[in-house]
Amino acid sequence: MPPQVPGYVLVLEPALRLFVAAIALGLIWIGAARMEVPARTRYRTAAGLSAALIAWFAAAQYLAAENAYYTPSDGSLPTVLLGLLIPLIVAAVGLWLSPSVASIASAIPLPLIVAAQVFRVGGGIFLMLWADGRMPWQFALPAGIGDVVTGAVAVVVAILLARRAAGARRAVYAWCLFGIGDLAVAVTMGALTAPGLSHLLAHNAPNVLITSYPLVMVPTFAVPLALMLHGLVLWRLRQTAGAPAGQLARA
Numbered sequence: 001m002p003p004q005v006p007g008y009v010l011v012l013e014p015a016l017r018l019f020v021a022a023i024a025l026g027l028i029w030i031g032a033a034r035m036e037v038p039a040r041t042r043y044r045t046a047a048g049l050s051a052a053l054i055a056w057f058a059a060a061q062y063l064a065a066e067n068a069y070y071t072p073s074d075g076s077l078p079t080v081l082l083g084l085l086i087p088l089i090v091a092a093v094g095l096w097l098s099p100s101v102a103s104i105a106s107a108i109p110l111p112l113i114v115a116a117q118v119f120r121v122g123g124g125i126f127l128m129l130w131a132d133g134r135m136p137w138q139f140a141l142p143a144g145i146g147d148v149v150t151g152a153v154a155v156v157v158a159i160l161l162a163r164r165a166a167g168a169r170r171a172v173y174a175w176c177l178f179g180i181g182d183l184a185v186a187v188t189m190g191a192l193t194a195p196g197l198s199h200l201l202a203h204n205a206p207n208v209l210i211t212s213y214p215l216v217m218v219p220t221f222a223v224p225l226a227l228m229l230h231g232l233v234l235w236r237l238r239q240t241a242g243a244p245a246g247q248l249a250r251a
Contacts, residue, residue: 003208005215006134009125013214016122020222021057023116025050031108045100056087060221064213069220080194080211083220084187091228095235110236114172115158117179117229119222123147123186135209136202139189146182150175172237180230183223190219 032046060083063069069080094101123144130140157175160168191198193207209215 003212005209005212006129006132008128009209009215012122012125013217016119016125017214017217017221019122020119020225021053023119024053024225027108027112027116028053028104030112031104031106034107034109035103036107037103041100042104045104049101049104057221060217064216064220067213069216070211070213080216080219081191083216084224087220087224088227091224092231095232105232106236106239108232110172110233111158111161113229113233113236114154114161114175117154117226118151120147120151120154120179120226122222123151129209133205136193136205136207138201139186139193139207139210142189143182143186146178146185150179150182153178169237172233176230176233176237180227183227183230187219187223 028046028049032042035042035045063083069083095105124147126135126140126144126147129135130137130144153175157168157171160171165171189201190207190210192200193202194211195206195208196211199206210219
C-alpha cells in the first residue's frame with residue numbers, strides 16, 4: 001500500500017508541477033514568436049508542441065495518481081524508469097526528425113532556456129522530507145542539494161549570457177554538466193534506495209515516497225523535462241560553436 005504523504009507535499013508538489021509546465025509552454029510560444037517562417041506555420045508548430053506537452057503532462061498525472069509507478073517491496077523492476085526514459089526518447093527523436101521542432105527549439109533565446117531551470121530549487125522538498133524523517137539521506141541530500149544549487153546558479157548563468165559576459169560559454173557548459181550529473185546521481189540513488197530490483201541502500205527506511213503519488217511526478221515529468229532542457233542547451237552550444245558571446249546571447 002502506498003505510504004501516507006505529508007500535507008505540505010500535497011501543497012508544494014502540485015504547485016511546482018504547474019509552474020514547471022507553465023515554463024515549458026512559455027518557452028514553446030516564445031520560440032514560435034521568433035521563428036522566421038509564416039505566422040500560420042509558427043503557430044501550428046507551437047500548438048502541436050503544446051498539445052504534446054499537455055498530453056504528456058496529463059498521461060503522467062493519470063498514471064501517477066493511479067499508482068502505476070508504485071513499486072512494492074518484492075524485487076519488482078521499477079516501472080518509474082519507463083516514465084523517465086520514454087519522454088526523453090520521444091523528445092530526442094522529434095528534435096532529430098522534425099525540422100519544425102528543430103526550428104522552434106533554435107528560436108528560443110538561450111538565456112531563457114538556462115533560466116527556465118530555476119524550478120530545480122523545488123528539489124529542496126527532498127531536504128524537508130529528510131529533515132522530517134520521511135526520506136533516506138542517501139537520496140535526499142545529493143538530490144536536494146544538487147537541485148537547489150542547479151536552480152539557483154541557472155539564474156546567474158542566464159544573466160552572464162544575457163550580458164554577453166566573457167567566459168559565459170564556459171559557465172554554461174560547467175552549469176549544464178553539473179545539472180546533468182545531479183540528475184544522474186538523483187536517479188541512481190533513487191533506484192538504489194527505493195523498493196524494487198535495484199534496492200541496495202536504506203533498507204531500514206526505504207524511499208517509498210519517490211514512487212508514490214504525487215512525488216513520483218518528479219522522476220516522470222520534472223526530471224525528463226530538465227534533461228530535455230539540458231540537452232537543448234548543449235545542442236544549441238554545439239550549433240553556435242566558435243560564435244562570440246554576443247551572438248550566443250542572441251541565439
